[in-house]
Amino acid sequence: MLSIIIPALNEEKYLPLLLASIKEQDFSDYEIILADAGSTDKTLEIAKRYNCKIVPGGLPAKGRNEGEKVAKGELLFFVDADTILPGNFFKKTLAEFVRHKLEVASFCLAPLSKSKISSFLLNFFYNYPIILLERILPHAAMGIIVKKNLFEKLGGFDEDVKLAEDHYLARQAVKLFKARFGIIKSAKLFISDRRFKTDGWVLTGIKFFLCELYMIFLGPVKSDIFNYRFDHYDKAEPK
Numbered sequence: 001m002l003s004i005i006i007p008a009l010n011e012e013k014y015l016p017l018l019l020a021s022i023k024e025q026d027f028s029d030y031e032i033i034l035a036d037a038g039s040t041d042k043t044l045e046i047a048k049r050y051n052c053k054i055v056p057g058g059l060p061a062k063g064r065n066e067g068e069k070v071a072k073g074e075l076l077f078f079v080d081a082d083t084i085l086p087g088n089f090f091k092k093t094l095a096e097f098v099r100h101k102l103e104v105a106s107f108c109l110a111p112l113s114k115s116k117i118s119s120f121l122l123n124f125f126y127n128y129p130i131i132l133l134e135r136i137l138p139h140a141a142m143g144i145i146v147k148k149n150l151f152e153k154l155g156g157f158d159e160d161v162k163l164a165e166d167h168y169l170a171r172q173a174v175k176l177f178k179a180r181f182g183i184i185k186s187a188k189l190f191i192s193d194r195r196f197k198t199d200g201w202v203l204t205g206i207k208f209f210l211c212e213l214y215m216i217f218l219g220p221v222k223s224d225i226f227n228y229r230f231d232h233y234d235k236a237e238p239k
Contacts, residue, residue: 006033105140121196137171
């Protein structure tokens with residue numbers, strides 16, 4: 001079984017799109033766990049409508065960890081609430097995961113908005129680099145698939161890490177347990193680009209570049225130096 005774990009806070013606009021894209025997959029051996037950080041909109045109502053298990057969450061790392069505690073699957077799929085899965089996502093992903101004998105993996109990203117500018121920037125500054133660095137510096141954002149036994153050996157996501165805790169998890173898996181990491185090539189995640197539009201592409205790019213340097217030379221980001229905030233992005237109806 002695959003356990004799909006979604007940390008969320010006030011995601012009534014995007015969550016139904018993600019859950020609908022899961023339901024439409026030609027794959028049924030899964031459970032959905034929503035880790036809610038105290039939503040005051042219709043997030044919980046939507047989750048119940050799609051028969052999600054609901055657990056108390058918090059910041060993304062805590063939410064994911066709380067979701068894993070009740071997960072029954074031998075594989076865990078952590079995915080952000082503002083994403084959509086393309087058709088045959090699970091069949092393609094799981095086939096590639098098994099074929100390459102992976103233990104932890106992540107994905108290239110594409111914008112939900114289909115903006116050419118967003119597509120170019122995501123490809124040039126994220127997708128191409130993470131593929132080039134796949135074997136020497138793992139990156140794992142927005143969506144991570146990992147074996148449950150490996151996740152538990154790692155102790156889950158480090159809740160003291162303020163930014164890029166997902167990248168840190170993948171790197172620790174490789175460093176501590178020689179886990180086989182890979183970027184799934186047969187399926188992408190479609191993501192909202194609201195965070196880039198709200199904070200600005202340039203400022204967001206600089207923040208993540210500096211975060212990368214910080215992690216390489218100083219270790220995980222455990223201070224609030226990058227001023228990360230959860231749930232401050234535009235919640236306008238996605239087109």
